Amino acid sequence: MTFTDLNQLRTFVTLYELRSVTGAARRLHVTQPTVSYSLKRLRERFGDELFRREGNDMVPTAKATQLFGPLHNALAQIDATVMGSDVFEPTGFSGELVLGLTSIGEQTFLPPIMTALGRVGADPRIQVERLDSDEVEGGLIRGTIDLALTVSRISTPRLWRTHVRSVEYVALSSGSHPLPATGPDMFEGRRFVRVSARGGHVYPVQALTEHDLMSQVVLTMEEYGTVPAVLEATDLVVLLPRHVAGVFCGWFPGLRIAELPWSGQSTPVELYTRREASLSQAQRWFRSLVLDAVAADEYRS
Amino acid sequence: MTFTDLNQLRTFVTLYELRSVTGAARRLHVTQPTVSYSLKRLRERFGDELFRREGNDMVPTAKATQLFGPLHNALAQIDATVMGSDVFEPTGFSGELVLGLTSIGEQTFLPPIMTALGRVGADPRIQVERLDSDEVEGGLIRGTIDLALTVSRISTPRLWRTHVRSVEYVALSSGSHPLPATGPDMFEGRRFVRVSARGGHVYPVQALTEHDLMSQVVLTMEEYGTVPAVLEATDLVVLLPRHVAGVFCGWFPGLRIAELPWSGQSTPVELYTRREASLSQAQRWFRSLVLDAVAADEYRS
DNA sequence: CAGAGCCATAGATAGGATCTATGAGATGAC
DNA sequence: GTCATCTCATAGATCCTATCTATGGCTCTG
Structure with a gap:
């Protein structure tokens, strides 16, 4: 029994903490079936159910409880060691970051983003680029845009994408x-x-x-x-x-x-960046901060 | 900087211990280019050379030295946690295992294998099948043979193979x-x-x-x-x-x-089993034991 | 009971780990 | 100095697994 994929161990730990496949997917920025598949592989490898569904709650088995502590600690040590070798410090960061938003995105998303930046004591020079949907991909690939929030759906393997929220x-x-x-x-x-x-x-x-x-x-x-x-x-x-x-x-x-008299149609808001391997530490941090800021519950009425 | 492949971390740790790409490949039962590639990926991810070649010695950089301790400990904890959940206990094992050998392989490899079995207190019923090279693949795939040692080269992705030693x-x-x-x-x-x-x-x-x-x-x-x-x-x-x-x-x-008067020709002895996913705990353990027994230095005159 | 939320599975796909093949560099013996 | 051997790096091909989209079944709530 050898493990080769660290993400599966991260999935296990996150599942244990959140007791939810969907929640773990959100935290890990992957889709729910990805977590479901990982859980299936984990179940096979450990020969144990690990989490039993009770209603909408995934209750850990005794075995999962036994495994959680050491695996969580080992993962924390790896992340600290690897991250510690190249950790990004947001406080005092004053580089430039380019954020692509639509006009309406500026009005609705920019305030909480700037608030969050203020909270962590970062002072980047944020340049907001007005987005037209046909320019998003090119801008991100070329690097003229660091991060984009848009309701336009861009299907390309060249970009990293995550769902932020839905719009009714x-x-x-x-x-x-x-x-x-x-x-x-x-x-x-x-x-x-x-x-x-x-x-x-x-x-x-x-x-x-x-x-x-x-x-x-x-x-x-x-x-x-x-x-x-x-x-x-x-x-x-x-x-x-x-x-x-x-x-x-x-x-x-x-x-x-x-309210509208017709059955609601919702549109997803998505966040795009370049693929992981091309991101700087600052860009990764910024992405994380923006995600937290715009997906906050205060925006769900 | 996130790591997804545990094998790359294992490669790093093994490289650090052995100071040799070829040695690490042998210990990890992969080919040398695999380790070379992994080292290249590790260099990219850490933004450091990690190991500098000095003659035939791979000398770790200061950064590699800094990373080794915590990563080695974290890996040990993961392996202990995962293995501990499903560890195979050879002592007292009395199941049947089928070992495929040529006649000459019986005479030269069987004694050290039986000795090693005795050393770990295992008492499996070993059945030795006499090999003709054209029967090895079928027997392994069908499961009538658990492990085969032969100088015949079988090129098939259906089997797992590792080099044991060379014959002059x-x-x-x-x-x-x-x-x-x-x-x-x-x-x-x-x-x-x-x-x-x-x-x-x-x-x-x-x-x-x-x-x-x-x-x-x-x-x-x-x-x-x-x-x-x-x-x-x-x-x-x-x-x-x-x-x-x-x-x-x-x-x-x-x-x-x-000694022969002609330039030496050597022939590799290889060990074959089925692919990893199809192996039982006992087979995996047996493979490890056989590898240790027949690759021992006492056979190099 | 209907709608929303949650989890599981099927099928397609892409990327990275691994292999074989090859070549360059280092070492040691003659 | 030459040659054989050892060691590491790279190219190209391949395969396997993680991840996605799509779909459906189950559970919960109003």
Whole structure:
């Protein structure tokens, strides 16, 4: 019985700590089936079930409990030894990092990212590049962008990608012109703002089209940035991501969110960097910090 | 910097201990280029040369020295934890194991193997199957043979193979009819025993043919088994593997070994088992024990 | 009961570990 | 100085396993 893959041992330790395959997958930045497969291999190698499902809880067996301590310690020692040989110190870091965001990503993700940077005492020069989805891959590969957050799905083996969160859509309008209760006729007689799909949010345009509301569009804009101010002063309605609506309501307390009458469509937000082998210590650290900042529960309403 | 392959860490530790790529390859039962490649990957990951070649010595750098202690300890802890969960206990083992040997392999390898078994207090029922080279692969795959030692080269990915030792050839004759000093005419007027090449030892027949000595062959035998007794009683000469000659001289002190006048040709002895994934604990242990027993220095004269 | 969350499995794929083959450099004997 | 042997490095081919996407079954909650 020899082990060759350290990741399987890391999976075991993480599973033990979180009691959840899905949770372990999230922490390890892999998919759930990857953890499920690793668990299967671990079960074979140890000849023991290791974790027994009780409802949605993966309860460790006695054997798993026996194995956890020494394996956790050995892994910690390896990581400390290997990392210690080349550890990155964020405090006081003042290099430049380029973050690629859409306009709306700037408004919603940049504040928590900058807050997190302040918390660790790092002082990097963050350059934000405005993203159009066709430029993300090239920028990351060339190195002009260090990290990108986008709803556009880029399928390429050249990049490293992880899921950050999902985006649902809602309607937003002024409280002076509230929408009626959610239902099939809630938009009757209302006029719309339509925002370009260039930022990756395809669903609102698609919904307006599918539900014959395009004829009610009276304003077309490129970005969501000035939309809240327009809504507050008019009776217009816009369809947009829920977390963006939340931010706008913070800025303009007179705005009102309404649920859409159609079955929800969600869009994933994904974080991209170059592949692991090409990343500097600073980039890896930055990626970790951004992930923690934008996946925080405070963004789930 | 994350490590995923434990074998690379094992390679590092072994390299540090042995100061030799070839030595590490032998101990780890892989080929030398494998270790060379692993060292290259380790150099990249640590950003350090780790081992500097000084002649035929791989001298560790300060960084390698710094890394060795903790990594060695962590590896030992993992192995102890993982092995401890499923350790094979040879003492008292009484199951059956099938060992495939040629006739000459029985005479030269079986004694040290049985000695090693006795040393560890194991009492397996060893069944020795006489090998003809064309039957080795089938027997191993089918499971009728657990382990085979042979000079026949089997190139198949279905089997696991490791090099045990190399065989050189010498001449053997009675001390009552000693051969003259090694030289081109040492066999003038001498008669030969020719032994079949079925056991895999092709070189002696080939040498007799190439040097026009076949006309001097007066005795042809299938196996080497009774050759020493014949030599003691006659003036015949035989060409055979050096280690076999050593064993025969132990049995018949009146025999004399002579070097051959031609540049030496060596033949590898290889050990075969099924692939790792198909081996039982007992088979794996047996393989390790056999390797230790037959590769021991006492066989290098 | 329906929807969401959770885990397991099938099939495809890519990358890295490992091998064989080869060559360059170092060492030691003659 | 030459040659044989030993040692390490690299190229190219291959295979195996970790990882992914897709799918489905089970559990929990409102």
